[in-house]
Amino acid sequence: MADRLLVVEDSKPIARVICQLAESLGFETVVASTLAEVETLLHGDTKFFAATVDYALPDAPDGEAIPCVLSHGVQAVVMTGKMDDITRQKILAQAVVDYIPKENSQAFLYLKRILHGQQVNHENGILVVDDSLATRNHVVELLMRRNFTVYVASDGVKALEVLEQHPDIKMVITDLEMPNMDGIELTNELRKRYSRDRMSVIGISGASNGIHSARFIKNGADDFLRKPFCPEEFYCRITQNIESLNNIKQIQRAANTDYLTELPNRRAFIQIAQNKLPKYAEQGVIYGLAMLDIDYFKKINDNYGHDAGDNVLKMVALYMRKHLPRAMLARLGGEEFAVLMEGVDEDQLFTRLDDLRRELSVAQLPYENQQISLTISIGVVFNGTGSLASQMNEADQALYNAKENGRNQVVISGQED
Numbered sequence: 001m002a003d004r005l006l007v008v009e010d011s012k013p014i015a016r017v018i019c020q021l022a023e024s025l026g027f028e029t030v031v032a033s034t035l036a037e038v039e040t041l042l043h044g045d046t047k048f049f050a051a052t053v054d055y056a057l058p059d060a061p062d063g064e065a066i067p068c069v070l071s072h073g074v075q076a077v078v079m080t081g082k083m084d085d086i087t088r089q090k091i092l093a094q095a096v097v098d099y100i101p102k103e104n105s106q107a108f109l110y111l112k113r114i115l116h117g118q119q120v121n122h123e124n125g126i127l128v129v130d131d132s133l134a135t136r137n138h139v140v141e142l143l144m145r146r147n148f149t150v151y152v153a154s155d156g157v158k159a160l161e162v163l164e165q166h167p168d169i170k171m172v173i174t175d176l177e178m179p180n181m182d183g184i185e186l187t188n189e190l191r192k193r194y195s196r197d198r199m200s201v202i203g204i205s206g207a208s209n210g211i212h213s214a215r216f217i218k219n220g221a222d223d224f225l226r227k228p229f230c231p232e233e234f235y236c237r238i239t240q241n242i243e244s245l246n247n248i249k250q251i252q253r254a255a256n257t258d259y260l261t262e263l264p265n266r267r268a269f270i271q272i273a274q275n276k277l278p279k280y281a282e283q284g285v286i287y288g289l290a291m292l293d294i295d296y297f298k299k300i301n302d303n304y305g306h307d308a309g310d311n312v313l314k315m316v317a318l319y320m321r322k323h324l325p326r327a328m329l330a331r332l333g334g335e336e337f338a339v340l341m342e343g344v345d346e347d348q349l350f351t352r353l354d355d356l357r358r359e360l361s362v363a364q365l366p367y368e369n370q371q372i373s374l375t376i377s378i379g380v381v382f383n384g385t386g387s388l389a390s391q392m393n394e395a396d397q398a399l400y401n402a403k404e405n406g407r408n409q410v411v412i413s414g415q416e417d
């Protein structure tokens, strides 16, 4: 069921814009235009994930809807036309997610970013390291408001233990002075274990000069906060660092994924297989490497068009996923795919690949109003001994033999006769 967003807003056009952007994020929206309506809704059975709260309403001109929403355990993002410092202080003194001045259309883009963050931030684990319980609790409370998954440790040594147990942690916020292992030593240790594209480190210190920020950064931290910090600055730095980690992850994923089939591409296959082969040899794991190619694929493009060809490539990838759920699959390029499968003997591997071949050979792949039939050829190396490149060549040679022998077959290298 969709999460529900309460939109507290007396201007109908603004409420409509907020509802549209919230619905584009998958929220179900309920609008209230007065404090009285808010109270009625919150006393009812409807559960709300969060609320956007207009600061001034006809029956609540001075932000009275904010404590009302918060007292019902609903997170509030405040939208305000008032920009003065007293209003800002008054809003920030309450446990709101954020406040957004309604100055221009940027405000709505920012709101969308905040709401999306509230939906997905639980996927981001953040470790807070501080020996002061008061500071730790303050930072934890700020992070919880933004729905992050939060862990705590009271010094560097304990922080490393927590990190071992929770691989989902993406960010460490660490104080400088702590017993056993201080923030600088911890940052150093973290950088030995986690690269910058895997983990973000933010240092915190109360020192008034700039020395500590430079020390943190030079020891591998990504950012620095000076105590006392205001919630706005804190959130800006956290969000920016988390977003850049997630952007790097997305770029890495795009660079390693075939856009059409969403299988790993050649680069990813080679990288992963090159890591796996020495481990298989070391641990005596049995495995097979196969090259798979669609027969006469050019004719499919010629007869049905390039889009139909693309669709066939996607369908073949789906059949491969179905028959080889535990194998590593990849589209190497064009109409050529690769399979790396561990823990199966030669007969089992042959049977799985041949089942895939057989099912595809009798399938009628639908495309628009047409049914497309095809066959595939597969070349396999079982428990190869050479480098990945030489095993791929060997599998390619077996594939070539499968094509030469009439296509629509699986050939295991060394068993051609």
Ligand SMILES: Nc1nc2c(ncn2[C@@H]2O[C@H](COP(=O)(O)OP(=O)(O)OP(=O)(O)O)[C@@H](O)[C@H]2O)c(=O)[nH]1
Residues within 6 Å of the ligand: 260, 293, 294, 295, 296, 297, 298, 299, 301, 305, 306, 307, 308, 309, 310, 313, 333, 334, 335, 403
């Ligand atoms: N639709 C589509 N076609 C592609 C794509 N990449 C490569 N091709 C086409 O795949 C075809 C491959 O043709 P060939 O290498 O001659 O091989 P084939 O027709 O499958 O013949 P055999 O492999 O000998 O059975 C070419 O026509 C390419 O244009 C793609 O991403 N989408």
